[in-house]
Amino acid sequence: MSEAQPLRPTSVAEVQEAVRAYPRLRVRGGGSKPALSTPQEGQVLLELGSLRGVVEYDPSEYVVVARAGTPLAEVETLLAQHGQYLPFDPPLVEQGATLGGTVAAGLSGPMRQRYGGVRDFILGVQFVDGTGCLVRGGGRVVKNAAGFDLPKLMVGSLGRLGVLTELAFKVFPAPKATCTLEVAFPGLEEALEALYRLAGSSIELYALDLVPPATLVLRLGGLAEALSARLERLQGFLARPAEVWQGAEEQGYWRSLRNLQALGPGYLVKIALSARQIPSLEPALGNSPRRYLSAGNLLYLAWNDTLERLEALLRTHGLAGLVLRGAAPQPQIGLDLEQILAARVSAALDPEGRLASSSVYAAQN
Amino acid sequence: MNPMLAELERLFPRGRLLTQPGELVPYESDALTAFRARPLAVVLPESHEEVAEAVRWCVRHQVPYVARGSGTSLSGGSLPVEGGLVIGLNRMNRLLRLDPKERIAVVQPGFINLQVSQAAAPYGLYYAPDPSSQPVSTIGGNLAFNSGGAHCLKYGMTSNHVLAARVVLPDGETVELGQESLEGIGPDWLGLFVGSEGLLGIATEVTLRLLPKPEAYHTLLAAYDSLEKAGEAVAAVVASGLLPGAMEIMDALAIEAAEAAVQAGYPKEARALLIVELEGEAPQVEAEARYLEEVIRQSGAYEVRVAQSSEERLKIWKGRKAAFSAVGRLSPDYIVQDGVVPRSKLGQALAGIEKLSARHGLRVANVFHAGDGNLHPLILYNGRVEGELERAEALAGEILEMCVRLGGSITGEHGVGMEKRAYMPSMFTPEDLEAMRRIRQALDPLELANRGKMFPGGPPPHPSGPHPLEKAGVIARE
Numbered sequence: 001m002s003e004a005q006p007l008r009p010t011s012v013a014e015v016q017e018a019v020r021a022y023p024r025l026r027v028r029g030g031g032s033k034p035a036l037s038t039p040q041e042g043q044v045l046l047e048l049g050s051l052r053g054v055v056e057y058d059p060s061e062y063v064v065v066a067r068a069g070t071p072l073a074e075v076e077t078l079l080a081q082h083g084q085y086l087p088f089d090p091p092l093v094e095q096g097a098t099l100g101g102t103v104a105a106g107l108s109g110p111m112r113q114r115y116g117g118v119r120d121f122i123l124g125v126q127f128v129d130g131t132g133c134l135v136r137g138g139g140r141v142v143k144n145a146a147g148f149d150l151p152k153l154m155v156g157s158l159g160r161l162g163v164l165t166e167l168a169f170k171v172f173p174a175p176k177a178t179c180t181l182e183v184a185f186p187g188l189e190e191a192l193e194a195l196y197r198l199a200g201s202s203i204e205l206y207a208l209d210l211v212p213p214a215t216l217v218l219r220l221g222g223l224a225e226a227l228s229a230r231l232e233r234l235q236g237f238l239a240r241p242a243e244v245w246q247g248a249e250e251q252g253y254w255r256s257l258r259n260l261q262a263l264g265p266g267y268l269v270k271i272a273l274s275a276r277q278i279p280s281l282e283p284a285l286g287n288s289p290r291r292y293l294s295a296g297n298l299l300y301l302a303w304n305d306t307l308e309r310l311e312a313l314l315r316t317h318g319l320a321g322l323v324l325r326g327a328a329p330q331p332q333i334g335l336d337l338e339q340i341l342a343a344r345v346s347a348a349l350d351p352e353g354r355l356a357s358s359s360v361y362a363a364q365n
Numbered sequence: 366m367n368p369m370l371a372e373l374e375r376l377f378p379r380g381r382l383l384t385q386p387g388e389l390v391p392y393e394s395d396a397l398t399a400f401r402a403r404p405l406a407v408v409l410p411e412s413h414e415e416v417a418e419a420v421r422w423c424v425r426h427q428v429p430y431v432a433r434g435s436g437t438s439l440s441g442g443s444l445p446v447e448g449g450l451v452i453g454l455n456r457m458n459r460l461l462r463l464d465p466k467e468r469i470a471v472v473q474p475g476f477i478n479l480q481v482s483q484a485a486a487p488y489g490l491y492y493a494p495d496p497s498s499q500p501v502s503t504i505g506g507n508l509a510f511n512s513g514g515a516h517c518l519k520y521g522m523t524s525n526h527v528l529a530a531r532v533v534l535p536d537g538e539t540v541e542l543g544q545e546s547l548e549g550i551g552p553d554w555l556g557l558f559v560g561s562e563g564l565l566g567i568a569t570e571v572t573l574r575l576l577p578k579p580e581a582y583h584t585l586l587a588a589y590d591s592l593e594k595a596g597e598a599v600a601a602v603v604a605s606g607l608l609p610g611a612m613e614i615m616d617a618l619a620i621e622a623a624e625a626a627v628q629a630g631y632p633k634e635a636r637a638l639l640i641v642e643l644e645g646e647a648p649q650v651e652a653e654a655r656y657l658e659e660v661i662r663q664s665g666a667y668e669v670r671v672a673q674s675s676e677e678r679l680k681i682w683k684g685r686k687a688a689f690s691a692v693g694r695l696s697p698d699y700i701v702q703d704g705v706v707p708r709s710k711l712g713q714a715l716a717g718i719e720k721l722s723a724r725h726g727l728r729v730a731n732v733f734h735a736g737d738g739n740l741h742p743l744i745l746y747n748g749r750v751e752g753e754l755e756r757a758e759a760l761a762g763e764i765l766e767m768c769v770r771l772g773g774s775i776t777g778e779h780g781v782g783m784e785k786r787a788y789m790p791s792m793f794t795p796e797d798l799e800a801m802r803r804i805r806q807a808l809d810p811l812e813l814a815n816r817g818k819m820f821p822g823g824p825p826p827h828p829s830g831p832h833p834l835e836k837a838g839v840i841a842r843e
Contacts, residue, residue, distance in 0.1 A: 061707050061709060062518070062603070106549060116547075117548060119549070137800075139705075139774045141737075141738055143522065147789065147801055152557060153553055153557040154553075172608060196466055200465065222649045223649060230648050233646075272548035275467070320551070339542075340538055341554055344807040344808050345557065
């Protein structure tokens with residue numbers, strides 16, 4: 001552990017000073033993903049919690065700009081007052097997750113099924129790179145093609161390319177009414193067949209989750225007056241008995257799912273995949289609690305075995321994962337996604353490895 | 366023959382290496398026709414390996430190069446570098462894999478945008494990004510410039526629909542970026558690559574995401590006696606909480622041009638037309654249409670038409686999609702601008718454009734993606750009149766600066782290219798540009814890949830002037 005006191009910058013200039021002053025830093029927003037924000041040997045903790053607040057929000061623009069340390073809860077409350085929401089549905093809201101941490105970890109939730117994930121909604125970014133320079137990329141309008149797309153580059157960057165200080169997002173009007181269907185299938189094969197049929201159909205779902213062993217949870221949203229007709233059609237499409245929830249219970253269900261910590265004990269891991277990989281992966285995951293989101297594109301897993309076993313398993317299946325909770329020497333596990341472009345761009349933005357994770361740093365030196 | 370070219374001749378057979386002036390002419394310019402440059406040669410690779418070979422040849426001989434698809438760039442993005450190499454990718458035009466179950470298409474860079482949707486149509490799927498150039502523009506070019514279209518507010522741009530790409534880096538090495546999943550782990554390297562305007566590499570294989578076709582459309586055309594009213598109607602639609610797939614506005618000049626070109630049946634006396642399209646599940650679209658009708662009724666439209674069939678819908682869109690080329694009927698030359706303003710500043714921006722148009726004495730037609738604030742002023746000029754091109758460029762520049770002042774961007778979907786590079790400093794600080802330049806140099810220290818684009822500076826381009834045959838009186842544009 002680091003001996004030094006955490007740094008708590010209250011301005012962008014102080015972030016720049018910190019990056020210039022300390023050779024090795026680890027950034028923390030709300031600390032809701034401890035595997036990503038716990039300083040490792042020689043790293044000084046840079047806490048961004050004081051760099052918070054919404055900078056610009058005009059509901060008619062569908063754009064919100066906020067400092068990176070702003071808690072998601074604060075942003076969501078403000079948006080909800082105007083009937084809007086963050087369509088990528090970030091997790092860990094009530095656990096204190098911030099906008100910056102969500103972007104750096106690249107996390108989206110079940111509702112990403114409807115309009116896309118965090119990479120699809122980030123519009124602009126301001127960050128302090130590894131040389132202490134303040135850099136802006138993207139913009140504050142919903143459409144923009146000027147310059148390199150640095151906002152997207154920062155999604156999933158884990159702070160290794162720069163310390164995020166301000167972010168701009170596209171937001172959307174929230175569905176006026178929602179309802180949820182839970183449909184059980186005899187086995188995984190049948191559940192996946194239905195998942196594929198739904199994903200390839202013109203039925204527009206806010207969520208399309210697979211809960212192992214063989215249950216689909218679907219969320220419909222839109223205008224209240226059209227919802228019952230759509231629900232009926234969806235039930236007809238599935239041709240299976242389903243449990244239907246509406247109202248406060250339904251809302252509470254999805255809210256509780258955002259607390260990934262509650263999935264189960266052990267390592268909390270995000271895995272990116274495709275639905276076609278699920279049949280071979282499923283038997284290997286044993287009894288570790290898990291849920292597949294967005295038509296099988298995203299798996300959140302509470303792994304209750306050793307990290308080495310998971311690492312090996314992911315490599316066997318050609319998958320990459322990100323450890324969010326649990327001691328991991330290197331949070332990125334499984335398939336090695338590094339390549340020469342990654343190495344060169346990282347070196348361009350952080351030539352001295354001030355923001356690199358310790359294992360990357362060790363490899364460079 | 367010079368030894369450099371002799372070496373290139375060993376790499377590319379006759380017919381796929383063009384060096385004769387007559388063969389090079391078609392590659393001298395792109396859709397920004399005001400400029401042209403003569404390349405040293407054009408190569409037409411047919412494989413990933415040949416693209417890599419061409420790039421390595423450029424590195425060995427320090428020859429700048431540009432990769433090119435159909436050359437529809439409106440920002441001069443595929444304008445050759447004078448004396449450089451053009452890597453023409455139109456022969457790499459195969460659909461490598463279509464997987465309807467996984468909703469994925471893998472294509473070569475020369476595959477045409479519209480053909481992706483055509484190939485996917487039998488499975489009820491389509492490729493969402495729909496730039497107006499889609500019947501001719503290639504996926505490789507769409508990737509390089511992060512092309513948009515009429516549906517960006519709801520569906521995003523090209524970048525939001527690309528899952529993976531095989532890329533030849535500027536040093537000739539190959540990397541695979543992205544994967545088939547919609548989610549990623551680690552920095553979004555593919556996100557950085559898409560929209561990098563050919564500066565960070567050449568995609569040779571692209572994995573695209575396909576979407577299920579919406580079940581129902583509701584396409585409405587509203588006519589107004591002022592542009593302002595149409596703009597206010599857009600704001601009212603947004604305020605009502607609806608999220609249309611597209612909202613488009615055309616002004617009187619654009620309407621006149623579109624009518625003359627494709628007879629879309631637009632109300633000819635309208636000062637402004639608004640197209641709003643809802644799409645989705647039929648019961649939802651029906652319910653939304655009732656709200657939309659109410660909003661439009663209150664917006665002061667003097668005529669409202671709703672497409673009753675897919676033929677009527679396509680007719681409404683035909684005029685809009687043809688508007689750019691149709692303006693060619695009103696004027697021998699024009700520049701298409703691509704600035705973006707916050708939606709609430711649309712009215713202010715249009716008034717500003719009108720004022721600038723009057724001051725410079727040049728007509729401006731407006732066609733724009735109102736839903737996302739992306740303006741497309743078409744600045745009409747005659748390149749044969751001394752000084753008109755310069756006036757048109759000055760007017761275009763002032764429009765861009767106004768867009769930035771209003772909190773927007775110098776480009777929504779055409780990219781910076783050669784055309785807007787001088788305006789990058791009005792949007793980005795020297796530190797921002799320096800960081801982008803560091804990224805570029807880390808991958809391309811000699812700055813060979815599409816040199817002269819995106820970054821400010823560099824030699825000024827050559828105005829093309831009239832075509833040599835036109836000058837000689839052999840052809841005419843009347």
